[in-house]
Amino acid sequence: MKVEPDPMDKNQTEEVREFVLAGFSHRPHIEKGLFVLFLFFYVSTWVGNVLIMVTVASDKHLNSSPMYFLLGNLSFLDLCYSTVTTPKLLADFLDNEKLIPYDQCIMQLFFLHFVGAAEMFLLTVMAYDRYVAICRPLHYTTIMSRGLCCALVAASWMGGFVHSTVQTILTIHLPFCGPKQVDNFFCDVPPVIKLACGDTFVIELLMVSNSGLISTSSFVVLVSSYTTILVKIRSKEGRRKALSTCGSHLMVVTLFFGPCIFIYARPFSTFSVDKLVSVLYNVITPMLNPLIYTLRNKEVKSAMQKLWDRSGLTWKI
Template sequence: MDENQTEVVKEFVLAGFSHTSSIEAGLFVLFLFFYVSTWVGNVLIMVTVASNRYLNTSPMYFLLGNLSFLDLCYSTVTTPKLLVDFFHEEKLIPYKQCIMQLFFLHFVGAAEMFLLTVMAYDRYVAICRPLYYTTIMSRGLCSLLVAASWMGGFVHSIVQTILTVHLPFCGPNQVDNFFCDIHPVIKLACAETFVIELLMVSNSGLISTSSFVVLISSYTTILVKIRSKEGRRKALSTCVSHLMVVTLFFGPCIFIYARPFSTFSVDKIVSVLYNVITPMLNPLIYTLRNKEVKSAMRKLWDRSGLGEKAGDTRQGSF
């Protein structure tokens, strides 16, 4: 097949969720709520961490602020396009935009996986080596680890993208999902893709599964090293929010990427979970279980003057 044939497909058609206008309208409102909540929650965490001296100098909250930024980026890769598509009967995406979406999805997603692994190491040092915590987890090391997470995500994504763009696409062009991802796009290639699929599953599956194993091993080590029941209870309480985030993010990713390129009926629902729902839930999970973040948010609220205005309004109503 000659080179020109690789560009026969100029655009792809996304499957979406429904072709009924009333259902699409309801889904638009629902996903808009998810997206706005994601922005409000994650921006609030970033502003709180940046404005509070203690949180801003703490390695744990420095990493949390970076996680919130990644969640914003991750959600923004797919959700705005999804919201726009609810108003169109035919959900088209140009070839180049599809490849860009695929690239940034894996770039940010892999970076978040690496960052969650870094956060697990941070908790290990904080609980198992508390006297050396501030020395080991210096701002310089934290910044280096965050940069390494981004670089790791970039390398992973560029490999996936290069393997994809070298494939010929000459029809059909129906992507069986609401965004462009490796699995549904590769299925449309006009060439034998077994070896490439194997490479991609090995790449994505290895990253998600190995990172998850490292995370679980880290928390297991923490619990094993702490002998007292009270100590284990405190350690579990400290790490439970992180464990919830890890489960919500890695579970769906392992299900999607650590298996052969076959399609299941629940794939679209699982994709919604890790693309839309998890970035919205992360701020909620961390703030509800973290007294320091909640206290810092209250101080930020009071400093903004909104708390006083609300109090004055309530007093004036009597």
């Protein structure tokens, strides 16, 4: 049971001005090894996602296609999502104290949910794009116009902003007067609100309902969309092509939504594997997305080859 702060002490809620991130280890030799590993992950994330964005922007065919326009936006979101947490994690590997000021903690929490929710909504938009392309091919270019694509991307960002604003407002109204250690390597809603001094039952329920509902409902919509696509296609050849086209999307959806549902859809409980699961969707998935899309997509690989050839270098994918 949490201890209620003394209402007579006006400074109770001002005592905690910084938090301590638990991190992964307090052994310097292990931390240095992890620094090298996660630096590799972060650099790979930047190289892969920037390469996709440059390829889509420089190729007229890809740039005019709704699917690749959305893919370029997904790569940008992956870069943002990884950058919210990974630079601080890398710095903490070289810092024994692992301190984060209260304001920076709240900012990290805000942008984590802002970009994360926007990516969930964008993946749902990409599923709709595939549905229209496969089930209504003759009307695809008319329905998925550039104007609609831009509006859907803007709506994804707006949805993420609204979701994150709600989460952040609920968090900053909580009193924090100790303890100070956040049981993760970044500030997120579940571990931060567990440090509050007051009763957080209702707020925790609202937060879990918010995040858990968005991740679970989006995942159900995505799986239903891809299932509908496969059911509507009768021929074996058409189904094979649909599986090839949607396979990369399904892999990304599983890698991203699986850990999110595990973390946010279960109220009032923590597990020892939460930290490792957080690594999966914060660090690993943004790095793997470019590989998943390029290795399974001949058009992207061909466009990358042309881009490389124009640079005057020799390279074969």
